[in-house]
Amino acid sequence: MKNYKLNYLPKDILAGIIIAAVSIPISMGYAEVSGLPPVYGLYGSVLPILFFAMFTTSPQFIFGVDAAPAAIIGAAAAGLGLQAQSPEAMSFIPMTALFAGCWLLLFFLLKAGKMVDYISTPVMGGFISGIAVTIILMQIPKILGGGSGTGELPELIRAIIEAVHQINGASVLLGVCSLAVIVIARRLAPKFPMVIVVMAAGVLLTCFGHIDQYGVRLLSAVEPGPPKLMSRGRRSLCVHNFGQWIFRRQRAEDSWLLS
Numbered sequence: 235m236k237n238y239k240l241n242y243l244p245k246d247i248l249a250g251i252i253i254a255a256v257s258i259p260i261s262m263g264y265a266e267v268s269g270l271p272p273v274y275g276l277y278g279s280v281l282p283i284l285f286f287a288m289f290t291t292s293p294q295f296i297f298g299v300d301a302a303p304a305a306i307i308g309a310a311a312a313g314l315g316l317q318a319q320s321p322e323a324m325s326f327i328p329m330t331a332l333f334a335g336c337w338l339l340l341f342f343l344l345k346a347g348k349m350v351d352y353i354s355t356p357v358m359g360g361f362i363s364g365i366a367v368t369i370i371l372m373q374i375p376k377i378l379g380g381g382s383g384t385g386e387l388p389e390l391i392r393a394i395i396e397a398v399h400q401i402n403g404a405s406v407l408l409g410v411c412s413l414a415v416i417v418i419a420r421r422l423a424p425k426f427p428m429v430i431v432v433m434a435a436g437v438l439l440t441c442f443g444h445i446d447q448y449g450v451r452l453l454s455a456v457e458p459g460p461p462k463l464m465s466r467g468r469r470s471l472c473v474h475n476f477g478q479w480i481f482r483r484q485r486a487e488d489s490w491l492l493s
Contacts, residue, residue: 254279255430257298262453264304267372269311269318270327272453275299302365303334309368309386318381377409378402379449404448412436 258279265275279299286297307327308318316323341347371390375381379402380393412432419428439445446452 252427252430255433256427259433261299263373264299264301266318267301267369268304268308268327269316269323271319271324301369302362305365305368305372307331308372312389313386376451377406379405379451381451402449404445405450408436408439408445408450 258276261279262272262275265272265278283297290297307330310330311318311323311326314326316326368390371387371394375393375397378394378397378400380397380400415432416428419426440452
């Protein structure tokens with residue numbers, strides 16, 4: 235901020251509005267992928283970025299909600315038998331995020347980032363491609379009119395089959411048209427923010443077209459005000475349950491290896 239010029243401000247404000255318009259809905263979708271209510275994505279796309287902007291020393295570093303951790307955490311919660319958006323999932327996932335942050339801090343202190351240099355490009359490419367395929371499989375049931383798929387590959391395929399049996403034509407039409415418009419716009423006008431136009435059209439259809447009357451599923455209502463902090467008793471319960479879930483997962487893996 236020391237060398238910041240005021241003539242940058244109008245363009246920076248416009249860029250911030252555009253990025254927020256794109257990132258907030260995407261973050262709410264990632265929250266559903268991880269097994270949390272969409273409102274957690276709203277908070278996660280705003281509050282951490284504000285703190286990062288205040289304390290970071292890098293003007294180029296990119297920070298925000300990411301698809302890969304969301305898919306990994308969602309699969310881990312489903313593997314423990316936790317239903318998406320349940321109280322158990324909302325206790326497990328914050329604890330997972332806390333311990334992941336502790337590990338990252340430890341890796342920073344040990345300067346373990348150099349280990350990334352020994353990971354081959356095919357391994358990283360396969361990991362990223364696997365995450366992308368997992369997210370696509372999770373979203374197919376939503377386009378068909380059902381809920382988001384969760385779990386490993388068999389559970390995701392089962393969710394798609396169940397959604398096919400209860401397919402909703404309006405949801406399919408809306409999803410396919412939105413994807414087609416975005417893909418075509420990226421080829422014909424790659425610099426035009428068509429994603430924002432599609433989201434604005436979706437908001438207008440929801441407000442004035444009442445698409446929910448045709449069976450299109452909408453996001454749950456977002457409670458006004460900031461998120462509520464956990465009480466001390468709730469935090470203690472989260473730690474206790476987290477330990478039990480990890481122990482149960484380890485026993486299941488040991489049983490699978492011995493069988």
